[in-house]
Amino acid sequence: MKHRDRIRRLIAQEAARLMYEEQIREYRTAKRKAARRFGPEKSLCLGNHLPSNAEIRQELERLLDLHEEQRRPERLLQLRLLALKYLELMAQFRPYLVGSVLSGCVTERSDIDIHLFAEDPEEVANFLQARNLPFEEERVTVRQGGKYLDYIHCYLEDQGVEIECSIYTPRERHRVPRSSITGKPMERADAKKLRRLIAATLTLANSRSPKD
Structure with missing residues (x-):
């Protein structure tokens, strides 16, 4: 070498x-x-x-x-169930799950990454405030096509897990970002797809459990 x-x-x-x-x-x-x-x-x-x-x-x-061969599947299942809760809660913003919870490469401190789509980030802030969900906001600057663009990220916490919600405009929903890991279009899952993944995981777990 x-x-x-x-x-x-x-x-x-x-x-x-x-x-x-x-x-x-x-x-x-x-x-x-x-x-x-x-x-x-x-x-x-x-x-x-x-x-x-x-x-x-x-x-x-x-x-x-x-x-973590034994612990990882249970951790992944719990994180995906928690992610589904927020995809369903924020359905009006047509959310996608992205990142490690979708790919399956999760550690003890993995967070949940969700993409939301709204004409105005204040819509998301008002939605969370109306439901008494504490959150913090951050303005993140990214470079795209030679331009610098600002996006609002909202951070929530549930069961000790950080949930990062990145807010994009509805027009950007059909533009799939490139993954910083693979360089290919980012893998995304809506609530329907995530339910299928969870169901498949549970089916596999049941098939491996000892039979009476």
């Missing part, structure tokens, strides 16, 4: 360990922190020494399979 490839793999493994053991949620944060442990030269390198998010997720999946 080339020295460059070996360093790249070591950084991916360290970033995955940070996400698993230190509960760092963002791939970019874990990647940069891991790179710094191999010296300032590597931490500043934006080239081939730095692994892709997909490589880090592959290493994270390996850790989860190694350490």
Whole structure:
């Protein structure tokens, strides 16, 4: 293995360990922190020494399979049930579930990522306030097609799990964002699709349970 490839793999493994053991949620944060442990030269390198998010997720999946083979399915089921609760609650905003709870790559500190669609972010704020649901707001700036766009994110908490709701305009619902992990169109699930995933999980669990 080339020295460059070996360093790249070591950084991916360290970033995955940070996400698993230190509960760092963002791939970019874990990647940069891991790179710094191999010296300032590597931490500043934006080239081939730095692994892709997909490589880090592959290493994270390996850790989860190694350490949480028994606990992970139950955790994933509980997170998906909680996500379904909010997809149904906020149905008027035509929500999608995205991220780790949909992909299945969940850790103890995974949050639930939901995309909402509204003409005005205040519609979502008013909706949550009317139901006495505490939340915090943040304005997030992202770059798309050479332009910088601002989006409002709302953060809720339920059963100790953070639920991040990113608010887009209805016109953007048909534009599928690119995944920061695969580079391909992001996987999304509405409530109907999520119910099917949950039903399939329960069916599989029942088939594996001991018979009397």
